[in-house]
Amino acid sequence: MADDFFGELGKSISRATQQAVDRTGDFFERTKITAQITGEQKEIDKLYQRLGEIVYRSIKAGTMMSNPELDPVMNDIDAHLNQVHTFRKSLADVSGMKVCGCCGSLIPLEAAFCPRCGAPAPLMNPEESEKNDAGAVTDQDSQNLMGEDDSRR
The missing domain is CATH 1.20.5 (Single alpha-helices involved in coiled-coils or other helix-helix interfaces)
Incomplete structure (x- = not known):
């Protein structure tokens, strides 16, 4: 048992x-x-x-x-890219720098070339920089701003 x-x-x-x-x-x-x-x-x-x-x-x-279905999305992207450009410009101003017109990097005001992409950077004082960057984001700017994310992939 x-x-x-x-x-x-x-x-x-x-x-x-x-x-x-x-x-x-x-x-x-x-x-x-x-x-x-x-x-x-x-x-x-x-x-x-x-x-x-x-x-x-x-x-x-x-x-x-373009497609009518894409237009609102395209407009939203443009608005956000403009906002990024504005923020980047503000950051450059606060940092005493300027924004590279080619890649969007912050570069020293006295730099003749962007250290990141090598693009020529116009020499200007901060007041001139504000006058030149006051406009909306161009197609080239939108490509540069979007292209900056490519490095994170």
Whole structure:
């Protein structure tokens, strides 16, 4: 009788242990697959963003026709790019610097060339800088501001 009891107890413990191992294996497999799905979704999101940037730049450059559905989004992007330009200009003013017209980097007022992209930078005092940068963001500016994010990929 004791042998039967301990034999059954051993079998029960073995079954419970095996079930726990199976559940743990299933959990890790689900976690692994979920991580793979998340990784693929992040790649898709990056591609969507890249596609959007290409479409935006193509429409701005006139190499692609705009679509009425895209117009509000294009206007929103332009508004945000203008805001970034304004903030960058304010940051340059507060820092005693100027904004590179090519890549958007902050550069010293006395710099003749941008240390980041090498583009020529006009020499000017802060008052002249304010007069020259008071306008809205141009198509070239929008490409430069958007292009700055390329370095983070």
